[in-house]
Amino acid sequence: MLQRARASPNEADSTDKERYSITQLAREFDITTRAIRFYEDRGLISPGRSGTTRIYTARDRVRLKLVLRGKRLGFSLKEIANILDMYAAERGETGQLQYMLDRLEEQRNHLVKQRDDIDLTLAELDVIESQCRQRLNAMVSSN
Amino acid sequence: MLQRARASPNEADSTDKERYSITQLAREFDITTRAIRFYEDRGLISPGRSGTTRIYTARDRVRLKLVLRGKRLGFSLKEIANILDMYAAERGETGQLQYMLDRLEEQRNHLVKQRDDIDLTLAELDVIESQCRQRLNAMVSSN
DNA sequence: TATTACGTTTACGTAAACGTCAAGCAATTA
DNA sequence: TAATTGCTTGACGTTTACGTAAACGTAATA
Known part of the structure; x- marks a missing residue:
């Protein structure tokens, strides 16, 4: 074996x-x-x-x-391919370090914006949930 | 009124x-x-x-x-439709408040996971960027 | 030995999210 | 009046990201 x-x-x-x-x-x-x-x-x-x-x-x-x-x-898979290329190129002889730094910045901005979207949405979910719970309480207390 | x-x-x-x-x-x-x-x-x-x-x-x-x-x-647009329905149902007579609370929780978990993904990726971008800058410095100092 | 499990390639099918005409109506401008 | 602009509804085309089936090879197991 x-x-x-x-x-x-x-x-x-x-x-x-x-x-x-x-x-x-x-x-x-x-x-x-x-x-x-x-x-x-x-x-x-x-x-x-x-x-x-x-x-x-x-x-x-x-x-x-x-x-x-x-x-x-x-x-998209194409975008992911680019990102993976960045990960890989990180130790290669790209010779285009500045270009890559720009792409990194771009990527970072995208992610930060997305995180902001998430935070906005989470905040709104809080509002909806608390209103839900209020209604739930109202139903209980009206019994 | x-x-x-x-x-x-x-x-x-x-x-x-x-x-x-x-x-x-x-x-x-x-x-x-x-x-x-x-x-x-x-x-x-x-x-x-x-x-x-x-x-x-x-x-x-x-x-x-x-x-x-x-x-x-x-x-997806279908998922977005569901979310919008939640926003709208928030003051309607759903009668399924608990169901909606569950969906909210689900939605929240999804978003939190996504935010974690983002934070992970941002951290890795930091690593890559600092290595980029090191190489850039090395190039400058070798001139 | 036959079946089962796991792997392969090739190729057609499909759902989502639009893009891209085409053909036509309505109002304003030259 | 003719042309331009903005809007409409089809309807077919396209890309992405696989699903699904066919037809086959290989290796272990019943």
């Missing part, structure tokens, strides 16, 4: 040894394998292969996680 | 008098008239008519604003 030890104390290669199958990831993140393959088709993930079968590393898993976070924030 | 007092100094009719054309709103919010009509088609807005021409009140405008905010937060 050739099982690899997990949560290993030492790592020979500096690359993590965890590997995931497509269905493992699908189950973990509650998405379909179709979706994962689609993300690959759009260049968001590039898992290795064993024959034809996809094999996902810890890095692939992180990228998938970021993809899903981006989706929750309402970004 | 059993009217609730509103924030306005005088109001003859309790309905505001501002009217907007579809292109006015389109220009104000930088969307197309096609989009606005589409929102109407999906029941998100129901402007009055003068003949066949749509006439938008201040209330319609607010709803449109909420629609766009919802879109920025990544909600």
Whole structure:
């Protein structure tokens, strides 16, 4: 039985040894394998292969996680691809550091605006809820 | 006159008098008239008519604003419709106050999670940016 | 050996959210 | 009066993000 030890104390290669199958990831993140393959088709993930079968590393898993976070924030896959590129380019020889700083600023502004929207909406939910509770109390006390 | 007092100094009719054309709103919010009509088609807005021409009140405008905010937060038009219904039902005779409180809670959880996502992303942007700036400094000092 | 589980590619289908004509009415302006 | 401007209602086209089915390979299990 050739099982690899997990949560290993030492790592020979500096690359993590965890590997995931497509269905493992699908189950973990509650998405379909179709979706994962689609993300690959759009260049968001590039898992290795064993024959034809996809094999996902810890890095692939992180990228998938970021993809899903981006989706929750309402970004399109294309936008998410750009963001992931920024993450990746961060240590590459881009030579366009200023351009990248601008893009970062842009991204930050977007997120801050979105957070403001959320805070506004949460505040309004508070108002609605308190009015709901008032009506609920009124119903109780009128019994 | 059993009217609730509103924030306005005088109001003859309790309905505001501002009217907007579809292109006015389109220009104000930088969307197309096609989009606005589409929102109407999906029941998100129901402007009055003068003949066949749509006439938008201040209330319609607010709803449109909420629609766009919802879109920025990544909600589908169907979800936005539900949210708007909650806003509207708030003073209606729903008789399902508890159900509505549950939906409010749900909505709140969604938003809080989204805000957490944003905070996570903003933190990571900080990291990337500082590394960018380090590289930029390195380039300058190596000249 | 047959079934089951898991994987693959290819390809057509679909819902959402509009974009983009087309054709026509109504009012103002040249 | 002719043209322009703004509005209307269809209706078909498009993009995104997958769903769904077909047809197949492989490996473990009953």
